[in-house]
Amino acid sequence: MPRPRPGDTGVARLLVAVGTDKHPFDRLVGWLEEWHRTVADDVGPTVQHGHTRAPRMPGAVAFLGHDELQTAMAEADLVVCHGGPATILEARRHGHLPIVVPRDPTRGEHVDDHQLLFARRLGTAGMVALAETREALFEALTAGVADPSRFAVAADPDASETRRAAVERVGRIVEELVAASAGRRRARWRPWARPGRNGERR
Template identity: 40%
Template sequence: MSALVLVLAGTDHHPFDRMVAWADDAAVRHPEVHVVVQHGASRPPVVAEGKDFLGHDQLAGLLEAASVVVCHGGPGLITEAREAGHVPLCVPRDPALGEHVDAHQQRFAAMVGRVGVVREVLDRATFEVQLDAALAEGAHRGVGLATVHELRDSARAKVAAELDELLAVVRPQPRTRRRSHAGR
């Protein structure tokens, strides 16, 4: 059975042609690998198998079957990939390229990348290196369900701790109201 690389651009209306092109290049470089790209509003792949959208059951089935998952930087898909036992290659959408309205995916991917929830990928060269490494590792195949759940719980704890730390920095301190002594 050949490896399956699942590439998920998501459902945002902004095109993500950059990631689709990288997936097509991967399909050319690895003809022994089945590459499936959920491309949404992006142009469909030329070499890889393309699907514009996936129903949730279809997505869950592909995540279970995948050897490697590549996704954008949205928390929903990252969570789905982690729930299926993957440490996804995460390519955050870049607003400077018209892939999204702001840089929230870049900030989120950097944060969760630092704690090992994803493998952050910002350029084609890194994508190729990370994909080759993930294919060589065999991703999560052969990992028992208990281990997958341990990995998921550990990732959740890491993200929660990082979010708590970030919120502590930006959380305003409660103001104490001073009583006026005038009129006493």
């Protein structure tokens, strides 16, 4: 169900998080700008764009501190994010089925294809709403604005005790996926490396 709030105006609260990776993610920002023009009166966005150019729409912010990101996720009706494992886990912890647009290394959006491989695996398992194309993203966003409950899962706000083990398991999955990718060198993903400003382990 949509999260209740005092004086609800019926405007859907959208959080977009691209993480802290230094590669630009102009593809996602461009898609969001195009989609938002058609729903500007119905959506209140917050777009954490990181090192990507600021989108030409309200709510653009380069980075969010850890506490700010947690608050934004808790208050959002819908979450769109890149394929960063930590961001996906946090979104689900706050009760969201995140709409995930993974970064594509062939477009200069990341150094390898671990986001693509990981997001596709979670998409197949029904743990994220995978949106690899403009059309898929628009369809998911339009459906989510009409009925946010379609992109809700059971929240687990007290999961901090088990989060470390979950992230470590995710790290092993990512390593296995990248190692299995043809012609790729085995990735060394360190889930407990020092986090960036959004708490993201890139």
